[in-house]
Amino acid sequence: MSKAPPSKKPKLGASAAASDLPGFLAKLEEDRKTAAASVSDFKFNEKRVRILSKQKTMPDWATGVIYWIFRDQRVQDNWALLYAQKLALKRKVPLHVCFCLVPKFLDATVRQYDFMLKGLEEMARECGRLGIQFHMFLGEARSVLPAFVAEHRLGAVVADFSPLRLPSEWVDLLAVALPKDVPFFQVDAHNIVPCWVASDKAEYAARTIRNKINSKLPEFLTKFPPVVKHPHSSKLLAEAVDWDAALASLEVDRSVGPVTSIAPGSEAGLACLQEFCSKRLRLFASKRNDPTCNALSNLSPWCHFGQISVQRCILAVRELKAQFPESVDAFCEEAIVRRELADNFCHYNREYDRLEGAHAWARKTLDDHRKDKRQHVYSRDELARALTHDDLWNSAQLQLAREGKMHGFLRMYWAKKILEWTDTPERALADAIFLNDSMSIDGRDPSGYVGCMWSICGVHDQGWREREVFGKIRYMNYEGCKRKFDVAAFVARWGGKKHSYKSKK
Template identity: 60%
Template sequence: MSPARPWAQHRPPCAGGAVPGRDRDPGTGTPGSGPRDRDRDRDRDHPHPRALGADRRPGWARHGELSTVPFLLAAAPRRATLFQALARAVLRMRRGQGKRKAEARELPRVSRKRKEEEEAVQEARRKAAPSVREFKYNKKRVRLISQGSDLKDDARCILYWMSRDQRVQDNWAFLYAQRLALKQELPLHVCFCLVPKFLDATIRHYGFMLRGLQEVAEECAELNIPFHLLLGYAKDVLPTFVAEHGVGGLVTDFCPLRLPQQWVEDVRERLPEDVPFAQVDAHNIVPCWVASPKQEYSARTIRGKIHAQLPEFLTEFPPVVRHPYPPSHPAEPIAWEACYSSLQVDRTVKEVEWATPGTAAGLAVLQSFITERLKSFGSHRNDPNKAALSNLSPWFHFGQVSTQRAILEVQKHRGKYKESVDAFVEEAVVRRELAENFCYYNENYDSVQGAYNWAQTTLKLHAKDKRPFLYELQELEQGTTHDPLWNAAQLQMVQEGKMHGFLRMYWAKKILEWTRSPEEALRFAIYLNDRYELDGRDPNGYVGKLQDGGMGGRADTPSPCPAGCLWSICGIHDQGWAERAIFGKIRYMNYAGCKRKFDVGQFERRYAPRTLSQ
């Protein structure tokens, strides 16, 4: 076995083993015969300390892995692959250490800033009024559901049945309930009825909701307000709770969808006649039944009505304060994990990591939007590759963050970002409340029968048109169509629980193009949206235009929405366009149009299916 070659003898390959530009004969300039070559031959037979690898590098090169690796690479090219891998690993390690140190330095600053922001919001509430008792509450937000309105003399408490708006502060329903309790000098209780399943909701949705409710329960405890998690449908558990606790008045929040409205009606029928039952629209800025008494045709017809009423309703909230009247029945401890395990929902759709549930996390997202992305919202909200959206739709959907709070905070920056603020108000207020209006006044909000007559007619005329591609639900769900952009959008929704607003339109319109009928297209789109989107089962998912997209101020520019299934497939709140196959007069979108608006390839690469080789 030949002896190992000394470390110093590893040199870059050249003719005759010479080092280019150095191992040349001074007289001839030819490699292999100069004095350095003779020294190299001598060293091979009689290695000395320098040849054996004594470190002759300067001090700056001898300390630390990062300085050693380049020296080794230059001296030992035959081991370059190994050293390069080592270098990359060390660089990653050092970068990671640097990043962690930077994050560690940044955390106190971020925490201080977040605390300052929270204190500023709390101070704004206190300036509005010390408590809701001293606040001039607008009773237009409230409507009486029961026949009677007088509290019974032997009432022992007031109950807020929390349903859609799952937060303590910035909640007009919670505030109204505390107002009643303070006025009557009664304890205040809060309950939430946890149903084992709800439409196509999965563990992704229930997990987000339950963790948010856990935060609500903790905040209620700090305010001397018991929070009760009742397991079962409201009609079965709420009347019993009312009787056992001597509830003198019941308050709940508002949702325009059929099933929640049915829950409210079922409870009303089962309540004792002497228990008044009130409903408060704590989700919309202008209460749905106040904004308009009828179904509005488009954003154009409702925009003026909403803006005319914003000065009356877009006000600062007073605080929910520590309740001075202690309860006679403390809340039972809640076994959150047991509740989580008992749910009868699909657990294959995993929870997401990017969105932390709860009001505190949602308000942090709001502040990050204002400081980092609001400036770009006006110009880049239609580009799926840009970080310009608010990303607030999950917290809005579960009522963990108030839309009104978001508008109050965003409007403070109108002087600096006028275009962006105006666009955000258009989508978070006008478009969102237009969707609420449609679902409230149109019982067919999730079917083709809910579309305008012109849209139903044109879709029917083209229902038998030949489709270029036909896909089954499973193929769509797995993102295995011929269209890489559509697949990427679908996979984004499956993986992250959120699809970019602009692509949600394209996504839904292609389902119309690739399925057997408009009815099947709408059914597939609603199913996929409700199953994977964190903000599924929402008026905006059925029809609306949400804060995560934009109109761009032009009538011919589509408005991204959280699915907007009826907008995309049935033309709700849109106009008729040039007639074409399959779509009829429904607005058309295609791949080429998307390529003109943003870098399609960049988005496709982000969500392309990964193979084992990758």
């Protein structure tokens, strides 16, 4: 796996929409002001909040409030930060934002860390302009935050929400380690309908959760009040962050280098949203499954890191419902129902990235066909270097390796072929997840895990006609792709070649 070559294309979210961005940002600021002057004047929906401690209220001695960020790395349009500011304003105490940088996270490489840290640097600057102290700590939250909270007599901790195992464990461990008289709150700032409100169980498919979510949208799909300049200054001043040193401290794979075609940070993400609304949304309903057509939102890198809010994206897109009703409906289905279904799966199924997390019918059919002859078997390294006999698959893999993203339709084909070309379904799932998590900017995400599980293990799907290797798992092939889009044009763009196949291992 080599570093991505410099891209000659303009950065997504940067220059492409620069001329229209100031007006778009001004419109967003005005939209927040119409919701409330500040969060203190806003009726906050308490259903967005869970209390994770026995202590329910801030103690009288509190000298500040902490928002510990992990998943939602932005200032504005952030229900968790808004809730933390509401607590601080009510008690007239300073507000602090803390990020705990761990040297390694799952299969993330320097590619994703570089994108994340540059976004956090932008967030830190915005916090500074608003009188909010931004602190960067090295290490897990349970190791650094309890002592920090106790030493400085901070009276409440607010965390955002992730359904993944490791971040969930961090939250559980911090809840135990914090001082007992400090309340610990969690706010789902990522989903429109909080995950624990949308459903109290793992849903079988989109059809079983769709109405549960859509029926609650009138209550939760509301405007955001602004995060305002915090009026209560702090004697506890944050140390300046050495961002280069933070990046250098990581214990991660550096062979998958940063991409230059996607600009990190909230402002770049909002620029991409503005450009999607003005240029690509009109094509979304009819062309989103065509990898040769620029019809996708391209918002997933910023949404994954929480640099922009999906709720903000929906609010912006829905304004164009009268002009592009089918595209708006299709985007809302994917960005709300399908995405929140992925959070539901990972929250209620701890085996969300393993064969054991699949339904019984899928595990059985994969096991029944475990010994079927594979025409091709590739190693993880051969897959990573796009050395298969399939030029379309190789082109999709090259797009992922070079740009840190892959067209959504091809992600399905890509993962299903990995099932077809590996010796066991367990290895197929592990290889697909590893390649996605290490190369894609939006890897290590519930949608990514569910995408691999859908493709390889039939999650949120049904059984289809039985065939070799796949069993009853839905099948996709090269000829089917040719009927949907111009495969030759896509291959020509990315340069995927057919490689001769050696003897099967």
